[in-house]
Amino acid sequence: MIDRRTGKVYGSSNMTQTNTTASLIKSWIGADYLRRAAENGQTPSAARMQQLRIMIRDSDNQAAQSLWEASGGSASISRLIKTCKLTDSSADKTRWSNTNLSARDTARLGVCIADGRAAGPKWTKWLLNEMRAVRGAGDFGIRKAFPATTQKNIAIKNGWVTRDALGEWHVNCLAIGDGWTMGVMTRYPARLGYAYGARTCREVARATSRIAGMSVPPMRPSRSTWV
Numbered sequence: 216m217i218d219r220r221t222g223k224v225y226g227s228s229n230m231t232q233t234n235t236t237a238s239l240i241k242s243w244i245g246a247d248y249l250r251r252a253a254e255n256g257q258t259p260s261a262a263r264m265q266q267l268r269i270m271i272r273d274s275d276n277q278a279a280q281s282l283w284e285a286s287g288g289s290a291s292i293s294r295l296i297k298t299c300k301l302t303d304s305s306a307d308k309t310r311w312s313n314t315n316l317s318a319r320d321t322a323r324l325g326v327c328i329a330d331g332r333a334a335g336p337k338w339t340k341w342l343l344n345e346m347r348a349v350r351g352a353g354d355f356g357i358r359k360a361f362p363a364t365t366q367k368n369i370a371i372k373n374g375w376v377t378r379d380a381l382g383e384w385h386v387n388c389l390a391i392g393d394g395w396t397m398g399v400m401t402r403y404p405a406r407l408g409y410a411y412g413a414r415t416c417r418e419v420a421r422a423t424s425r426i427a428g429m430s431v432p433p434m435r436p437s438r439s440t441w442v
Contacts, residue, residue: 216397216423217322219329225427226319231303233315234400237374238274238353239387240292240314243324245271246333246342247291248282253337271345271372274353283311299327312376316387321398325391328370343391346370356388356416357397360424368393373416375409378402386412390420397423 216225224230245267252259259267266278283291292306292314301320307313316324324333328346331339347370358369370391377384381402386409388399399416 237376239374242372249338250335325396355413357390357420360420388416
């Protein structure tokens with residue numbers, strides 16, 4: 216977690232360890248495409264805007280692939296590292312979903328989106344609003360640690376995928392709140408299922424928020440909290 220007002224970073228001892236992002240990186244793909252379009256004096260077509268919307272809100276993979284290719288593939292991630300001053304992360308030459316980010320760099324990406332460097336002045340508000348509108352299977356994790364009245368103001372983009380060759384789930388969470396950003400990256404045995412990672416993101420957010428002095432209500436005990 217990064218407190219954007221003070222710059223203080225809260226994190227675990229392994230917050231620099233990287234994980235494959237899966238769909239979390241779509242937040243950057245959208246930002247990069249929009250910023251570059253504006254820099255080139257271009258207005259994205261209605262079709263492109265629809266791709267951007269469903270990529271963020273619904274985590275549409277075909278839209279992400281099209282926008283990734285239009286943005287130069289792995290060159291887009293090189294721009295991410297440079298623009299957002301990431302230190303732990305790296306691109307994959309063939310797949311956007313195999314981009315490697317650390318939890319610390321994920322929180323830095325959140326700062327980069329929030330302060331306008333990622334999407335640029337023309338599109339930052341639009342992108343944040345789309346990230347607040349994430350719905351369906353991708354609506355889990357960090358913002359679920361907060362009251363419902365607060366959740367609607369938290370922008371998110373999550374990633375979740377099974378890595379069959381490793382026998383693992385990779386479930387990752389990015390959130391941008393009022394004055395803070397947070398990244399949670401998880402990997403664990405595939406037998407535990409997707410919901411385990413979603414709960415872990417939520418509970419790490421709850422614990423970190425308390426350490427940072429943020430007010431979050433206690434959770435009701437549940438036998439299903441840990442598998």
